[in-house]
Amino acid sequence: MMSNDQTSAIEVRGLTRVYRPGRRGEPVRANDDLTFTVTRGEVFGLLGPNGAGKTTLVSQLLGLVRPTSGSIRVEGVDVVSDPEAVKAMTGFLPQTGLSMRLVEVRRALHYTGRLRGQTEPEARRQTAELIEELGLGPVADRYVDQLSGGMTRMVNFGMALMGRTRVLILDEPTNELDPRNRRLIWDMVGRRSASDGTTVVLVTHNVLEAEQAVHRVGVMRGGRIVALGTPGELKGSLAGKVRMELLVKDGESLRQAELDRLGDVGTVTSGGRPGSYLVHSDPESMPEMVKAVTGDLGMTRLDDFRLSRPTLEDVYLSMDTGAGVPAPPPPAAVPEAPPPAARPRRSAGERVRRTLVDFKYLWLEQMLEVRTTWTWSLLFGLLMPVAMVFGLARIGNGLDDPASLLYIVSGAAVFSLATEGIATLAQRIGVIKTDGMMVYYASLPIGKVSFVAALVLSRLLLIMPGLVTPIIAADLMYDTNYVISPWLLVVLPLSCLALSAIGLAIGTLIASMDLIVVVTNLLIFVLLLASPVLIPPESLPAPLRVLGYLLPPTYAADALRHTLDGTLGATFALDLAALAALTVIGLAGATRWIRWRLA
Numbered sequence: 001m002m003s004n005d006q007t008s009a010i011e012v013r014g015l016t017r018v019y020r021p022g023r024r025g026e027p028v029r030a031n032d033d034l035t036f037t038v039t040r041g042e043v044f045g046l047l048g049p050n051g052a053g054k055t056t057l058v059s060q061l062l063g064l065v066r067p068t069s070g071s072i073r074v075e076g077v078d079v080v081s082d083p084e085a086v087k088a089m090t091g092f093l094p095q096t097g098l099s100m101r102l103v104e105v106r107r108a109l110h111y112t113g114r115l116r117g118q119t120e121p122e123a124r125r126q127t128a129e130l131i132e133e134l135g136l137g138p139v140a141d142r143y144v145d146q147l148s149g150g151m152t153r154m155v156n157f158g159m160a161l162m163g164r165t166r167v168l169i170l171d172e173p174t175n176e177l178d179p180r181n182r183r184l185i186w187d188m189v190g191r192r193s194a195s196d197g198t199t200v201v202l203v204t205h206n207v208l209e210a211e212q213a214v215h216r217v218g219v220m221r222g223g224r225i226v227a228l229g230t231p232g233e234l235k236g237s238l239a240g241k242v243r244m245e246l247l248v249k250d251g252e253s254l255r256q257a258e259l260d261r262l263g264d265v266g267t268v269t270s271g272g273r274p275g276s277y278l279v280h281s282d283p284e285s286m287p288e289m290v291k292a293v294t295g296d297l298g299m300t301r302l303d304d305f306r307l308s309r310p311t312l313e314d315v316y317l318s319m320d321t322g323a324g325v326p327a328p329p330p331p332a333a334v335p336e337a338p339p340p341a342a343r344p345r346r347s348a349g350e351r352v353r354r355t356l357v358d359f360k361y362l363w364l365e366q367m368l369e370v371r372t373t374w375t376w377s378l379l380f381g382l383l384m385p386v387a388m389v390f391g392l393a394r395i396g397n398g399l400d401d402p403a404s405l406l407y408i409v410s411g412a413a414v415f416s417l418a419t420e421g422i423a424t425l426a427q428r429i430g431v432i433k434t435d436g437m438m439v440y441y442a443s444l445p446i447g448k449v450s451f452v453a454a455l456v457l458s459r460l461l462l463i464m465p466g467l468v469t470p471i472i473a474a475d476l477m478y479d480t481n482y483v484i485s486p487w488l489l490v491v492l493p494l495s496c497l498a499l500s501a502i503g504l505a506i507g508t509l510i511a512s513m514d515l516i517v518v519v520t521n522l523l524i525f526v527l528l529l530a531s532p533v534l535i536p537p538e539s540l541p542a543p544l545r546v547l548g549y550l551l552p553p554t555y556a557a558d559a560l561r562h563t564l565d566g567t568l569g570a571t572f573a574l575d576l577a578a579l580a581a582l583t584v585i586g587l588a589g590a591t592r593w594i595r596w597r598l599a
């Protein structure tokens, strides 16, 4: 989509990211003045211990985390000013928290392709190819969340490949995989880079395997790149050395005197697990080294020892302990970046079409996820409101009095709507945020409008039965004499929309899932206790009456009641206006507040 006449696909300059955890926490410099380039078609590995800043770096490459200072260009496009363009050309495999877990493997791949802008035939073709290539045939029609951890990872890897993007960012792609599948992943990464010219940035802890797969490695520590080069160049610091690996029996450790003795003949580092040590020395010192091990330590203390040439893992481990760190090479000379390629403007028609396609697949995904909870939804949507009508029959003058009946029916309908719409939608957003699924959605080139619309409309179908069943139930059992006005067609969906928008806004605004649950339950509780939804306001004490009119569901219940008894006057118009305003404020706010950038 964009072209850059330089050969560099990714240019990072002076990139720094400081996190400021809480009010009292010390600022954390997760990335500290990083400067490097990744050439087009290169497989670039990022290695480093936990907390080195690798995930922060890849999140910044995707525009999900905003840099504190410095710049990133992907294919000539500035990530900060145009993250959407970067997402459109980047496939991403996050470390955790992928969505599409409650749909089948085939759909997860297909929908991801469509959300990345593929046409229907392209998405189908690539889905079939990847199922074949990744060996997912036997599980293609199973739900992703029913697969083993390793299989899920394979599916997630396939999702990252959908759309044939120019850049792939893979955060620990081989986690949880067996050796055969690890090999398969590395082979596929190699093929994409060699034949399609795909640029790959991959984070891995698997140094030995990375050595086979990557062209260049950046080793990170404490937010900085402490070594950068090809595996061969990095091993240069240990070139000509002999490597001896020692494994002491039963995970015991060497005593200080023994470490000192080995230290006389070479550099000793930890082998990365208990009782394992690496000694690197000059070939001339080899006889002395063997003597130190077999004579001084004694074979009875050893489980194993072997001599070999150093590997990239040795370089990595030696850096990890601080011993033998190769001096970081000076920052690569980055050529002056060309001005960002002009982003071809999409026509308005094309933008609308894309938004609708995104909406369709996000909505389908949401609707299909509901399959897993349909029994509960059915129970809630159909039985609970009916049960409420009869449970509330003693309020006021009971169900035999038409005025009282209307209050109870519309109150029960709106109460059930508020529970489903406000509480479950807020909690759904909370789960999406806290489970890290937002990372997945935010990494796709989709708009927030389609995302929000798909969420709301998928819930709308679920909550509508809760609104309609008490009306029908009461009509079947009592002679209600409702006025069936066409306004019902406005009031029912508008009430659902308004209360869903409130749920969405609550879920979006509150950061903690626990707090979302408390707030939504509290809202429902207050609604029950103090609202003219269920009881005529005149029978309530004044403070409760006022409180009731502060609650949005009151307007929904009031509008419903007026529609059913045909009193469509000024109060009714006011109710509709309040519901419309709540819808607009809730949806516009949620679209604005949903954090597409994570930090």
Ligand SMILES: Nc1ncnc2c1ncn2[C@@H]1O[C@H](COP(=O)(O)OP(=O)(O)OP(=O)(O)O)[C@@H](O)[C@H]1O
Pocket (backbone or CB within 6 Å): 019, 020, 021, 028, 029, 030, 048, 049, 050, 051, 052, 053, 054, 055, 056, 057, 599
């Ligand atoms: N949202 C955040 N708020 C505050 N600190 C953060 C945040 N995200 C990361 N950090 C801190 O930034 C540092 C780098 O974290 P990062 O996740 O980038 O490391 P990593 O190299 O990917 O680690 P791992 O290999 O364990 O995934 C760590 O000290 C971490 O605690």
